[in-house]
Amino acid sequence: MTTFRAPKGTEDILPPDSDWWRRAYRVFDDLCEQFGYGMTLLPLFEDTDVFARGVGGDTEVVEKQMYTFTDKGGRSVTLRPEATASMVRALIQSGGVQTRFKGAFWGPMFRYERPQKGRNRQFYQGDIEYIGTSSPEADVEVIEFGWRYLQRMGLTDVELRLNSIGDAEDRADYRREIQAFLHERFDALSPDAQRRIDSNPMRVLDSKADRDVVADAPVPVDHLGEEAGEHFADVRTGLDNLDIPYVIDARLVRGLDYYNRTVWEYVPRTYDAAQSSVGGGGRYDGLFEILGGKPTPGVGLALGIDRIGLALGAHEATPALDGFIIAARDGDRSAARKLTSELRSAGLRVDMTDRPRPVKAQFKEADRSGAAAAIVVGEEWDAGMVSVKQLETGEQQEVAVEEIEAWLRS
């Protein structure tokens, strides 16, 4: 027996479940227009090195979650695990960013992991990037964007966790300090943490397995240089100014190596799952150089759409048609079909059954479709009339054919 199913870690999203996704995208798109972020369409896969170098060789994402293939030309390509490196590559390719660039993007990402709640191998992100400015106002705007998005989607009880991990230069001293701290407690550390002392000690702060050990470890936010410190203060002032609440999480470091200074995450308080973060972002002033471009600062965020949906719980389907056309007699079907066509051309949302069925069954379909009204084409059609019934109230009346459109709109 060869029955196929969606590959492990992927999901088919069909109506009516996809109604929510349509809304999720529309809200995102509206917000992008309001904030002035242009749309970008990027490849689903890139040269493997874009991510290996961009994201960082010592991250989990690159170490073991890459969907990497060799194509027929012998090139190593990787299904994108995240958007920022890809976006930066595209901007470098197009000649770099002269003044500033605000780009948005929506689509699937791929990470090879063992699936669980809120973690699929193919998952969806909405992303915005504000590039070409090191102003803290940009950080604030991007953080605000994510906050507004969650609010509009109905996730109102969200904790915004904020931190600054400083600049690369600031981290030299800090690095020695945390390494010393970790070496003293070497035996208590998890194998992963032990391995990272030399390669990327800051990441240990983020490790659940080592939570107790690092509870009183030195944190980057206490080792900010003058500029990074001012920047962070300005970001906080900016958020206060917009009345966006946040908490400082000194051990928040994020999983991608390109971040510097500001990093943040959105965590719904009402959502209990291991994968609780529904979005996050950070500043990445060094990424352009890593990928071979001119030094260009940038800040961006990713929203985990799947997780936002999970955090919201069951959402009511809202199919909603303006009208459902019913052909009373089989001979009325062509007239009904024509009317359906005309009303659709006029911009209304209408549907009808796929074949002759008892009127009762057609009404049942009309009801299930979520239509506001049922429009009966039958004997009255011969006199230029149709019967229209408001399905919620049950009220019914006859209306002249040429007035249906106006009636449906009222």
Place this chain on the structure above:
RNA sequence: GUGGCCGUAGCUCAGCUCGGUGAGAGCGCCUGGUUGUGGUCCAGGAGGUCGCGGGUUCGAAUCCCGUCGGCCACCCCA
């Protein structure tokens, strides 16, 4: 990659411990309850290789082994 739980109608599941009367329920779906009226009610109906393979047995959805798949957690992150 490691661990736990689970795979029976389209969906949610009961039955499995103590193998054996014709494989079930609810929801959904279809038809009907008189001429062209839904969401309630009533009646009838369609729909199942009991994940797959092997073993034990006179006999297995029920016991054993294997395998595939799903969910959740660890890890990590969106």
